[in-house]
Each structure stands twice: as structure tokens, then as C-alpha cells.
Amino acid sequence: xxxxxxxxxxxxxxxxxxxxxxxxxxxxxxxxxxxxxxxxxxxxxxxxxxxxxxxxxxxxxxxxxxxxxxxxxxxxxxxxxxxxxxxxxxxxxxxxxxxxxxxxxxxxxxxxxxxxxxxxxxxxxxxxxxxxxxxxxxxxxxxxxxxxxxxxxxxxxxxxxxxxxxxxxxxxxxxxxxxxxxxxxxxxxxxxxxxxxxxxxxxxxxxxxxxxxxxxxxxxxxxxxxxxxxxxxxxxxxxxxxxxxxxxxxxxxxxxxxxxxxxxxxxxxxxxxxxxxxxxxxxxxxxxxxxxxxxxxxxxxxxxxxxxxxxxxxxxxxxxxxxxxxxxxxxxxxxxxxxxxxxxxxxxxxxxxxxxxxxxxxxxxxxxxxxxxxxxxxxxxxxxxxxxxxxxxxxxxxxxxxxxxxxxxxxxxxxxxxxxxxxxxxxxx
Amino acid sequence: xxxxxxxxxxxxxxxxxxxxxxxxxxxxxxxxxxxxxxxxxxxxxxxxxxxxxxxxxxxxxxxxxxxxxxxxxxxxxxxxxxxxxxxxxxxxxxxxxxxxxxxxxxxxxxxxxxxxxxxxxxxxxxxxxxxxxxxxxxxxxxxxxxxxxxxxxxxxxxxxxx
Ligand code: SF4
Numbered sequence: 001x002x003x004x005x006x007x008x009x010x011x012x013x014x015x016x017x018x019x020x021x022x023x024x025x026x027x028x029x030x031x032x033x034x035x036x037x038x039x040x041x042x043x044x045x046x047x048x049x050x051x052x053x054x055x056x057x058x059x060x061x062x063x064x065x066x067x068x069x070x071x072x073x074x075x076x077x078x079x080x081x082x083x084x085x086x087x088x089x090x091x092x093x094x095x096x097x098x099x100x101x102x103x104x105x106x107x108x109x110x111x112x113x114x115x116x117x118x119x120x121x122x123x124x125x126x127x128x129x130x131x132x133x134x135x136x137x138x139x140x141x142x143x144x145x146x147x148x149x150x151x152x153x154x155x156x157x158x159x160x161x162x163x164x165x166x167x168x169x170x171x172x173x174x175x176x177x178x179x180x181x182x183x184x185x186x187x188x189x190x191x192x193x194x195x196x197x198x199x200x201x202x203x204x205x206x207x208x209x210x211x212x213x214x215x216x217x218x219x220x221x222x223x224x225x226x227x228x229x230x231x232x233x234x235x236x237x238x239x240x241x242x243x244x245x246x247x248x249x250x251x252x253x254x255x256x257x258x259x260x261x262x263x264x265x266x267x268x269x270x271x272x273x274x275x276x277x278x279x280x281x282x283x284x285x286x287x288x289x290x291x292x293x294x295x296x297x298x299x300x301x302x303x304x305x306x307x308x309x310x311x312x313x314x315x316x317x318x319x320x321x322x323x324x325x326x327x328x329x330x331x332x333x334x335x336x337x338x339x340x341x342x343x344x345x346x347x348x349x350x351x352x353x354x355x356x357x358x359x360x361x362x363x364x365x366x367x368x369x370x371x372x373x374x375x376x377x378x379x380x381x382x383x384x385x386x387x388x389x390x391x392x393x394x395x396x397x398x399x400x401x402x403x404x405x406x407x408x409x410x411x412x413x414x415x416x417x418x419x420x421x422x423x424x425x426x427x428x429x
Numbered sequence: 430x431x432x433x434x435x436x437x438x439x440x441x442x443x444x445x446x447x448x449x450x451x452x453x454x455x456x457x458x459x460x461x462x463x464x465x466x467x468x469x470x471x472x473x474x475x476x477x478x479x480x481x482x483x484x485x486x487x488x489x490x491x492x493x494x495x496x497x498x499x500x501x502x503x504x505x506x507x508x509x510x511x512x513x514x515x516x517x518x519x520x521x522x523x524x525x526x527x528x529x530x531x532x533x534x535x536x537x538x539x540x541x542x543x544x545x546x547x548x549x550x551x552x553x554x555x556x557x558x559x560x561x562x563x564x565x566x567x568x569x570x571x572x573x574x575x576x577x578x579x580x581x582x583x584x585x586x587x588x589x590x591x
Contacts, residue, residue, distance in 0.1 A: 024569050041454045041494055049584040067452065074452035124492040124516060140494035140520035146583045154569055188439060189486040193515050222489060224515055277439070364448040364491075385441045385490060388448075392466040 002252025004160040005227050006195035009135040009249055013118045021159040021258070029059070029147050030117040030134075030244070035103055036064045036075070038122035039082045041141035046148055054089055055151030058243075061093035061112060062086055063103035066360045071367040101332025101358035104128040104300035108212060109334055111241030115230035115248045120147055125300050125382065127218045131211035132238070133230030133248055138219060158224045159258035160195040161186070165202035167265040171422045172415075174310070175210035176302055176380070176400035178202065179217040180271040184281030185261065192222030194258065197251065202265035203228060208237045209306040216301050217382050220278040270415065272378075273398040276386050284403055287413040292376050295320075295408040296389075297353075297401055298329035299363040299381035305338055307380065307401040312344040314405035314420040320352040321411030327369045328353045329361055353408070365389045371396070378407045431478040433542040433555070434464075434471065435535075438484035442517065445488065445496040454495075456502030463499040477504035480546060482538045484510065488517025497526040507546050509553060509563065511535045522570045523579040529553065529563035537561065 003011070003018060011019035013027040034042050039062045054060050062082055070076035086094035093112060100106050104125050107113045115133035119126060122144040129136035139153070147153045163182055182196075196218045198211075206214065211228050218226025230248040238246055270284040297303065297311050308330060320326045328348045330336040336358060339345050348355050354369075361368030363381040371377055371390030377397070379389065384396035397413065406416035443466075450462030464471040481500065487510035488496060497520050500508070508521070511532035521528040527548055534553045538544065545554045551563035566574065576582045 037448075037451045038492065038494070041498075044454050045580050049580050049587065051583075051587060066448075072452065078452060078454075122492060122494075124490065126492075138492040138516055140492055140497075140516060140523060142494060142523040142579050143519060146523075146579050149583050149587060156567075156569070189489065189512075189514070192486065192512070222486065222514060364443075366448050383443070383490065385443045387466045388443050 001256060002254035004195065004251045004255045004257065005133070005197055005229055005249050006135055006160055006225060007157060009116055009118060010155060010157050012116070019157045021157050023157045024154060025157060026152055026154050027118055029120055029151060029153055031113050031119045032060045032121070032144055032147055033103055033107060033119070033126065034062055034122040034141065034144055035066055036068055036079055036082060037066045038141045038144070040078045042122055042145040042148065043081060043085045045142050045145035049149065051149045054148055057089055057091050060091060060148060061095065061107065062091065063095045063100050063106055064097055065100070065102045066364065067366050068097045068359055069357070097357065098333060101335065102300045102303070102360055104212070104216060105304055105331035105335065108132055109332055111238065111243045114238050114242050114244065114246035115234060116246050120144060120153055124219045125216055127223065127225050128212050128216040128300060130215035130218065130225050130227035131208070132234055133228060135225055135227065137225045158193055158195045160197050160255070161191055161259040162257040162261070163196055163198050164200040164260070164262045165198070165265050166200050166262065167202060168205065169202055169265045169268065172270060172402050172417065173268055174400045174402065175206050175213040177268055177271040179214050180273055180278070180281050180398065181263065181268045182261070183217060183221045183279045184271070186221045188220065188277050188279040189222040191218070194223050196221065196223045196226040198226065198228045204231065207306055208233060209304040213301055217278065220382060270400065270403055272403065273384055275384055275395040275397070278383060278398060284413065284415050287397070288415065290376070290413040292324055292378050292407055292412055294369065294371065294375060294377040295324065295326040295404050296362050296369060296377060296379040296381065297404050298327065298331070298361060300331065301382045302380035302401050303329060303331035303335065305335055308335070308339050308344050310423065311401045311405035312347040313423055314402060314416050315351040315409060316347050318351055318409045318419070320408050324408060324411045326353040326408035327362060328355045329368070330358055332358050362389055378404050378413060380404050431480050431544050432476065433480055433482050433538045433540060433544045434468070434475070435482045435538055435540045436467065436484070439486045439489055440483050441490035442488060442493050442496045443490055446493070446499045451493060451495050456498050459495050459499035460502035463503050472503065475503045475505065479505055480544045481505055481508045482510070482535050483508060484535060485512045487513050489514035492516045494520045494524060497521040497524050501526055507548070509534050509546070522573050525578050531561050531563040534561035534563070
């Protein structure tokens with residue numbers, strides 16, 4: 001019997017030839033990550049058992065992303081605890097503010113994760129790294145702490161679901177629309193405990209950034225991981241940035257899938273998720289005219305250069321609508337720097353957007369743009385549960401950067417082509 | 430007397446504890462934010478030993494371990510749900526919150542019902558007379574529970590403090 005990508009990666013990390021769904025394996029981990037919210041709890045657990053050393057300090061990253069720059073005294077003290085631990089253990093991959101950004105964009109950017117890796121992150125969107133062809137999954141702080149000590153973790157091999165996108169995307173339609181479309185069909189818990197394997201022409205044609213966006217939201221269908229076979233563009237992306245050797249895996253022709261979905265990319269429209277769940281999808285046309293108070297362009301889903309380029313294209317030479325405010329937060333310090341060099345930040349500032357240093361900020365209702373009870377927000381992030389971005393009654397629509405930017409200009413949800421001309425040049429990085 | 434607190438399907442971790450409370454690792458402090466949006470009275474009225482009932486996909490969303498920890502800090506030792514989201518389930522097993530799967534008990538329980546749970550046998554008794562049997566824990570989860578949590582297992586492995 002053939003194997004899926006996930007089965008192959010897990011088997012290889014357990015020193016086995018094969019693995020099947022349901023097998024419980026003890027696996028070596030390649031890389032571990034925690035952020036300013038989850039690291040403190042992992043540090044407590046690490047210290048509680050009297051551990052002295054990280055299993056390998058080159059393979060553990062702590063990234064400040066959520067409540068930074070420290071939003072209050074309590075978060076400052078959590079950061080302090082993490083800084084002290086990172087210094088005491090001489091961790092080379094500790095990223096303070098001004099040097100890092102949101103972890104799920106940062107680790108690929110820095111070449112710390114790559115194809116064939118087994119990555120555990122103490123953050124549910126760690127599944128993002130599957131876009132590079134890694135097995136990556138979110139865990140809690142205690143699972144992370146155990147792996148920080150032992151370099152190992154136990155994993156049950158998940159069943160795989162194959163999601164195929166044939167053909168070519170229509171103008172303006174992006175990876176965000178593809179994944180919202182998929183979640184809408186698979187359902188919010190439709191892939192619970194499963195691996196989502198994405199393939200097909202429209203997936204292969206996505207940039208590296210688009211592939212990361214696709215896998216980022218696998219958790220929104222409950223999946224354990226999302227993964228795309230690494231091919232030439234991924235290998236080119238890794239060249240020169242990889243900090244460790246990597247290995248590409250692809251699925252066997254006779255691999256077994258518990259579920260299969262196929263969509264024609266041409267049939268996917270500009271898709272939004274309405275309040276209060278990411279699978280509550282509809283097309284932009286159904287929402288045209290919906291008044292919006294705040295637009296947020298940011299988060300680990302959609303705040304890379306490709307996303308900012310599209311948003312800037314829509315906003316260039318235009319102004320944010322009078323009764324709306326727009327917040328733009330580049331995902332990492334490096335993205336921020338590139339966006340300044342390319343003149344994108346100037347476009348946003350000229351349009352009247354509030355632009356800030358990298359942080360998760362309003363995505364999780366932490367700071368930098370929390371919503372009040374009567375407010376409506378269009379956000380390029382990944383969750384719109386009650387209370388996610390502030391007050392439990394605040395309404396959040398999830399959308400692509402193109403729709404978000406157009407909405408910011410129009411003051412109400414709108415199709416980007418009613419604001420700007422379609423993009424002709426390629427936006428790939 | 431243990432009481433039932435009943436919730437619906439897809440209770441996500443933002444409802445169990447909103448992000449703004451994640452500025453500490455102390456279980457008692459975290460308990461102040463437990464279900465603050467969905468059931469504002471919860472943190473005041475919950476009593477030691479009360480049982481949470483949830484529908485399908487309980488604990489979906491973020492990986493925050495603060496979710497099981499805030500429940501433990503509230504005095505809750507047991508959750509009974511129809512099914513669980515993966516990360517929440519693992520986090521609960523790792524940190525000592527008992528997570529039982531029993532859709533029948535979930536369907537029968539109403540808010541405020543008097544409940545008792547026998548952790549050894551997995552028997553759930555509602556209103557004194559109605560008896561339900563939870564699914565047995567998976568073998569690997571049982572190993573962790575019996576060791577007293579994941580870090581207790583790790584401690585054994587690295588041989589410190591023994
Ligand atoms: S941007 Fe949002 S979803 Fe992504 S890691 Fe930060 S809080 Fe989580």
C-alpha cells in the first residue's frame with residue numbers, strides 16, 4: 001500500500017519504513033517553536049521537572065508576536081521570563097521585537113523549517129509550515145516542554161484527506177479564497193484529526209506565500225496538519241536560506257485517502273467567512289454594501305509581501321473611506337523593511353491607514369485595534385469566533401487582502417474591481 | 430454536590446478563555462477569565478468538582494493550554510463532551526483535566542443538574558438515577574493519565590528528582 005506525504009514524513013521520523021493511520025509513533029522532532037503567550041507555560045513545565053538543557057538549542061525558537069510590544073505589565077513580565085530563559089540557555093533563535101515578527105511567517109523566511117521536517121509549534125497555526133512540505137502541527141505548552149527536553153514526541157498517524165484544485169484561478173482570486181472555499185465545504189470540524197493534503201494545478205501555480213496561506217487555515221477545519229508536496233519553487237525558496245538539510249516527500253500514486261474533494265479553480269469566487277465561524281462562507285457579491293467600521297490587513301494568514309502588494313495596488317492614489325479606519329501590520333520586521341523599500345508603506349500611509357510594527361495585534365483581540373460591541377470588521381486573518389477580535393458581539397468577516405483593501409476604500413464590502421484595475425503583472429516573490 | 434454546566438457544539442478556546450486573559454500562567458488567575466463571554470457568571474458561581482458538558486468539537490481553535498488550566502483553576506476536574514478538538518484533548522490529558530467522551534450523557538444533561546463521575550470506571554450519573562458509560566481513554570492517553578501527566582513521564586525518562 002502506498003503512503004501519503006504525512007505518513008511518509010512520520011514514518012521517517014520514527015525510524016520506520018512505513019506508517020498507517022492509527023499507528024502511534026514516537027517521533028524525533030526537527031524543530032520546536034513557542035511564542036510570548038505559550039513559551040512561559042512551557043518554561044514552567046520544563047523547570048518543574050528539573051531539566052537542565054534543551055535537547056538541542058539550535059532546534060528551538062521563541063518568537064515574540066502576540067502581546068508585543070508589551071501591552072501591559074503582565075505581558076511585560078511574561079516576556080521577561082522568556083528572555084531570561086533564552087539568555088540562560090543561550091538560544092540562537094530567540095526573536096525579540098524589531099528582529100522577528102509573527103512566527104508562522106518568520107520561521108519559513110529564516111529557513112528554520114523546510115520540506116520533510118517534523119515541526120511542533122505551541123500555536124495552533126503551526127500547520128502553516130506544511131506549505132513548504134513539512135509535517136507541522138500545533139501543540140500545547142506541555143507537549144512542547146516535553147519535546148524541549150527529550151527531542152521526541154508521540155503522534156498518532158492521521159488519516160489523510162486529499163483536496164484537489166484543478167485549473168486556474170480567476171482574476172483577483174487568491175489562496176485565501178481557495179482555503180475559505182475548502183473550509184466552507186469540508187466544514188469547521190470536517191477534517192478533525194486528519195491531514196489535509198492539497199494538490200492540483202491551481203495549488204502548484206501558487207507562490208510559496210500562497211501555499212503557506214493555504215496550509216495556515218487547515219486548523220480551521222480541525223485538521224492536524226496541512227501539507228503540499230515540495231517542488232522546484234519550494235526548493236528554490238529554500239536554497240540559500242535553509243539552516244538545515246531538507247528532504248522532499250510526495251505521495252505515492254496508490255496512497256490511501258479517507259476523503260477526497262475536487263474543485264475547479266475557475267468556480268471559486270472571492271470568498272468571505274461571515275460571523276461567527278470560518279466555515280460560514282459566501283461570495284463577495286452577496287455582501288456588497290455591508291457597512292464596515294474597521295479593516296485589518298495583517299496576521300499570519302495574509303501579511304506577506306504578496307498580500308501587501310495586492311492591498312497597495314488597490315489603495316494606490318486612493319483614500320480610506322471617511323467613516324472607516326484601516327490597520328495594516330506587516331507580518332515580520334523583514335516584510336516591513338521590504339514594504340518600505342518598495343514604497344508600499346508610503347501607499348498605505350498616504351491612503352490614511354494606520355501602519356504598525358509586526359505583531360498579531362487585533363487578530364486575537366489583544367491590542368492595536370480591538371473591536372467594540374457594535375463594530376463590524378473585515379479582516380485578512382483566520383478566525384472570527386465570538387470575541388476573537390474584541391467584544392463577543394463584534395462582527396468579523398474574514399477575507400483576502402484584495403477584498404479587504406477595496407472595502408477600506410469603499411467603506412463597505414465591495415469587489416476589488418469596482419475600486420481598482422485588475423493586476424496584470426505577476427506578484428510572485 | 431457537583432453541578433452540570435452545559436454548553437453547545439464547537440465551543441472554542443476563545444470562549445473558554447479570551448486572549449486578553451492569557452497574561453499569566455497561574456491557574457487561579459486564569460480562572461477569572463473562564464467562559465467570561467459565554468457565561469459571565471461562571472467564574473463566580475462555579476464550585477469545586479462541577480462538571481462541564483459540551484457538544485461536538487469541544488475546545489476547537491487555538492492551542493492555548495490556558496484553556497484546560499483555567500478550568501482546573503476553577504475547580505473543574507472533568508469535562509464530558511460528545512467529541513473534542515485534537516489539541517485541547519491532548520492538552521487536557523497532559524495537564525490532568527479528565528476529558529470523557531459520552532454523547533449520550535451530553536444529550537441527557539441539563540444546566541444545574543446534579544452529576545457524579547467515577548473516574549476509574551468512566552460512569553457518569555445524572556440526577557442521581559440516570560447512568561451513562563463514557564468511552565474508554567485511548568491507550569496512549571491512559572499511560573499519561575496514570576503517570577500523573579506528561580511531564581511526570583518525562584521526569585521519569587530523564588531520571589531527575591527520582
Ligand atoms: S496572527 Fe493571529 S492566528 Fe496568527 S499566530 Fe498571531 S494570533 Fe495566531
